[in-house]
Amino acid sequence: MDSSIVVPEFVDARVGPRGSLENLSQAEIGKLLDSGQGGLYPLFRKCALAVLNSGADTDNAKEIFDRYRDFDIRIVRQAWGIKLEMRNAPAAAFVDGQMIRGIKEHLFAVLRDVVFISNEIIASGRFDLTDAADITNAVFHVLRNARLLDYKARPNLIVCWGGHSIGTDEYKYTKRVGYEMGLRGLDVCTGCGPGAMKGPMKGATIGHAKQRIEHGRYIGITEPGIIAAEPPNPIVNQLAIMPDIEKRLEAFVRLAHGIVLFPGGAGTAEEILYLVGILLDPANREQPFPVVLTGPRETAAYFEQVSRFIGGTLGEEALRRLTVIIDDPAAVARHLVRGMEAVREFRRERNDSYNFNWLLSIWPELQRPFEVTHESMRALELNRDQPVHRLAANLRRAFSGIVTGNVKDYGIQAIERHGPYELAGDPAIMQLLDELLAAFVAQRRMRLPGTAYRPVYRLVA
16 A cells, blocks of 8 residues: 555545435434434434444443544435435445445444334333333334344354453354354354454354355344444344343343353353343243353363352352353354254244244343442342342343443443442352452453453452
8 A cells, every 4th residue: 555645534424224214204303313311312323433433443432432522423304215424434434435335234223223212112101111021022122123033934043142352262263163053054143243243153154155045144232332342243234222231131032042152251241140040040941042151172261260150159050051062163053953953842832933032031130221330339239148040130230330341431431430340249259259350351351452451340348
């Protein structure tokens, strides 16, 4: 490249819809343009900027929003529909003056879900979001509106969880697992970001191509609080924005026919605890739900530490619902394929949907949003004087708070103002928690590689 050529960091552009939401009412446009109290514009702007910033070398939401503080996006109404007009947008989202097609689809998926959630889920009065059944119905309606439930075939969707800040060898391993799954006709759903969320999708595309599978699903599910740290990767071809982390987690387990867990940090620990809390429910005892923890050979110690934490806090029954397979991608895929047959038979016998698991029981403690503050973190009950499912829910909230302090803009600001979150509880549990978190920090699982980590938590007696 000619060193005299200056590559712009910001561009101005106007783009038309791609994939969804060609039309909006005047009322919807008004709410989106309202930057004041109750308006959708601040939320839409934040999510749109995150999508346009896909592939960035930082997972710090505050850094992203500061860098593009002059970014502006407006809806332009025309006789034949709408367009989005942007100023000071990230130039990396464009090629030769044209927005990358996948990013354009993601941008309008954000617009679709922000409008739908505001109008149909929150403002309509149709759903009581304090009621467990209504929360599940709301999750269903968001996914249906995003057309994630259109698939009508045998169970084949594997949710992959794991860290966004993983090393090269671990990332390559996630691709190998995705490849083996793709060869066996399995589709992939992840949190849609980088690292262990991108690798399985990338591998599955090759496996699908070799098997001449033309319509593989690469589903990404995110939420506004984390999208800046984990913007949708370019392989995602179906994207849904859920209202909050709890509904995002419920969407994963309702869609999933099986789950693979790769190494990760606090966010992955949160997902494991959420899942284990569900599987410990006696109502789910008979339900087949294959769960595999896997990584390359050098991650064996990581999984031993995670297993020690799960067993030490939630008991041996929790460990029995998890299968650990080290350094064998083909064995992971074969285990999941066997699990698909059991899932299919179970749902067919009970006349349950293949594409949304209505029969799965989820405790209300795992459904209701947890507002992360210094006070709420300090008040968490991290002791054994409670049912095991409730302890799992509280441990999940503790890790959710750590994720908030690590990557969410409002959490980062709260830590800057008031210092680290404090966690207190049973000494044995706190010891196990301290060991696990210290291992995550030592293994650099709290930040993208090459960035320093300052703990956002403090364990107290």
